[in-house]
Amino acid sequence: MNKSGIVIRLAIVIVFTAVIVGLITTQLFYRFTFINEQALGKQSINQLANTVSPTASIASYLDDEELAKEVVNGLISNDVITSAAIKTDTLMVKSDNYQQSADTLEFVLFSPFQKERRVGVLFVKANEVHLGVKANNISVTNAFVVAIEALIITIISILVTYSVITRPILSIGKALHLTNPGTSDRIDKPASHQNSEIGQLADDVNVLLAKAEQQMLREKSLRNEVQVLESRFRMLFENATSAIVLIEPQGDILLYNETFEKLTEQLNLPLKKNYGNYLQDLFIMKKELHEQIQIAFANNESATAELELISFYEEKIWMQVVVTLLVTDDFQENYQITLHDISKRKQQITLLDQKANYDGLTKLFNRQAAEQHLKQLTTTRKPFALIMMDLNDFKPINDIFGHDAGDEILIHVSSQLLKSLRKADVLSRWGGDEFVIILPEASREEVINVCAKLSSKLSKPLHLSQHNKSVFVTASMGVSFYPDDQVELLELIRSADKAMYQVKKEKSSNSEKYLAFTSDITSLANESKQ
Amino acid sequence: MGSFKQIATLLILALLVISVKAEEPLVVVVNKHNPVEKLSRTELIDLFMGKYVAFPNDLKAIPVELNGEHQIKVDFYQNLVGMPLSRVNAYWSRLRFTGRKREAVFKPNETDLIAFIIANEQAIGYVPQSLITEDLKVVYILNE
Numbered sequence: 157m158n159k160s161g162i163v164i165r166l167a168i169v170i171v172f173t174a175v176i177v178g179l180i181t182t183q184l185f186y187r188f189t190f191i192n193e194q195a196l197g198k199q200s201i202n203q204l205a206n207t208v209s210p211t212a213s214i215a216s217y218l219d220d221e222e223l224a225k226e227v228v229n230g231l232i233s234n235d236v237i238t239s240a241a242i243k244t245d246t247l248m249v250k251s252d253n254y255q256q257s258a259d260t261l262e263f264v265l266f267s268p269f270q271k272e273r274r275v276g277v278l279f280v281k282a283n284e285v286h287l288g289v290k291a292n293n294i295s296v297t298n299a300f301v302v303a304i305e306a307l308i309i310t311i312i313s314i315l316v317t318y319s320v321i322t323r324p325i326l327s328i329g330k331a332l333h334l335t336n337p338g339t340s341d342r343i344d345k346p347a348s349h350q351n352s353e354i355g356q357l358a359d360d361v362n363v364l365l366a367k368a369e370q371q372m373l374r375e376k377s378l379r380n381e382v383q384v385l386e387s388r389f390r391m392l393f394e395n396a397t398s399a400i401v402l403i404e405p406q407g408d409i410l411l412y413n414e415t416f417e418k419l420t421e422q423l424n425l426p427l428k429k430n431y432g433n434y435l436q437d438l439f440i441m442k443k444e445l446h447e448q449i450q451i452a453f454a455n456n457e458s459a460t461a462e463l464e465l466i467s468f469y470e471e472k473i474w475m476q477v478v479v480t481l482l483v484t485d486d487f488q489e490n491y492q493i494t495l496h497d498i499s500k501r502k503q504q505i506t507l508l509d510q511k512a513n514y515d516g517l518t519k520l521f522n523r524q525a526a527e528q529h530l531k532q533l534t535t536t537r538k539p540f541a542l543i544m545m546d547l548n549d550f551k552p553i554n555d556i557f558g559h560d561a562g563d564e565i566l567i568h569v570s571s572q573l574l575k576s577l578r579k580a581d582v583l584s585r586w587g588g589d590e591f592v593i594i595l596p597e598a599s600r601e602e603v604i605n606v607c608a609k610l611s612s613k614l615s616k617p618l619h620l621s622q623h624n625k626s627v628f629v630t631a632s633m634g635v636s637f638y639p640d641d642q643v644e645l646l647e648l649i650r651s652a653d654k655a656m657y658q659v660k661k662e663k664s665s666n667s668e669k670y671l672a673f674t675s676d677i678t679s680l681a682n683e684s685k686q
Numbered sequence: 687m688g689s690f691k692q693i694a695t696l697l698i699l700a701l702l703v704i705s706v707k708a709e710e711p712l713v714v715v716v717n718k719h720n721p722v723e724k725l726s727r728t729e730l731i732d733l734f735m736g737k738y739v740a741f742p743n744d745l746k747a748i749p750v751e752l753n754g755e756h757q758i759k760v761d762f763y764q765n766l767v768g769m770p771l772s773r774v775n776a777y778w779s780r781l782r783f784t785g786r787k788r789e790a791v792f793k794p795n796e797t798d799l800i801a802f803i804i805a806n807e808q809a810i811g812y813v814p815q816s817l818i819t820e821d822l823k824v825v826y827i828l829n830e
Binding site: 211214217218219220222223226267268269270273 | 731735737767768769777780781784786
């Protein structure tokens, strides 16, 4: 049994109360009994005195000692009287142990014939010890009865309490202990407590259990919903073709998806916790990234940039980077960075760019690209030399050996020309067998040197395997300087063209001639006019 | 209470009897040579109920009684101690039981009684007033 169980506690309280009440009752009862016995004793003494008073009166009246003795002896033979005495004017008859004291009872004796005539006094002493003993005996019996009563009441109280209160509560407690909250388990109402407080308790517990069950079910369905939603989000996130990363302002990665993981593998980088602010370490052009972000965030927009990734491989990887500022519920700033692979698109654009600006055969700039380049130079007013070059006797070769051979020669020429040019110089196929060479900031001497180099390179023979024949080509070159010769681009080209034709014209007479300057022709023309 | 009522009834009856005999009160008499002239009621009671056996002058007294339940005797005790004769007799019976003897002389009638008093100087007795003679001395008159 539980030491602080209800039954034990109740038993202790009841026993304690019973003992205290018993003690108090016994004490009170003893006092009451004693007083009562005293009164009864007094009453019986009075009665005794009344009984003997006629005889005592006669004894006193006659001063008869014998009669008085008879009366005294008769009185002291009684339990309630210790001692007695009769006193008259001349006589004093008393019992052996008689002693005058304050508690002695006095009865005045009158003459039997004259009611107003006093003849003596009867003294009686009550037996206090006897009264006490009697009261004590009664009290002891009473205390014993009270104790038995208390014992019976205690046992009955405990039994009743146990069967009426404790057992049903214990059964409810046990049932509650075995109950699984959130299920359809309920507590049985004790049969004898259908309408009592304990029944009410069982009902309330059941209501509580029902509520718990309802709440559990609701929570369960809610949890399921959240789980489904989460799995969908996860699917969306993990299967996204773009790498998605959530980072803190200091660059610590909070979340990343599988695509990002693959990207790091692709870049041969270890999977780190931090790749610098906005993942800057992944990009070649960090400055541009920061610039774009600054501009976009100043306008409360997502930053978008197309950036090349650091890669150990030949193949370049380009990413469209979108950085979005996210503010969490607790006002923390995070960045969502999406990396969308645009390498393919970038390649296509490059291809398109090449098609538009390059000559398909010789892989040199085409006329359009050259013109654009020239336009750019003139708008920025940068000085340069423009060389217009035309192959000599290309048409007959073409006619004799066919177009394939012509193409072969053109490719050969292109590669030879490229070999003798600086990096900053631009070589383009102007059309047919015409080439335009742009030499930025070149002096006349430099141009002469370059042209000599070009001419010598061209003079190397080309072996046409198909025809088993070696051919070599020569070229005529006209040069004009910007802005010294012409400021207008079209005029500049035309003048270079003119100079070139001048060389062709003079070639019949001077086969060694391959170069002419616009300025020389102009001065010549001026001279001839004069 | 019952006894009290009885006593009351008896008293009333006695009074009626007394009133009947009112014309002739009872007197207590002694020998004319007796020095006692007058007796108080208490002295009379003490003499007749056995407390004293002598007159106040220490002369021995001999109370003279009538035998049986003589009407005069009944009237006398009724008058003197207010008790019926039966109770007075019971009183004497009790005393006799403790060994106390009564110093009294019993006479069958008034004539004998009077004669004893006349003959005896220590005697004292009661007679109706009408029977008083020269040789008797009245010391107390009842029914007054």
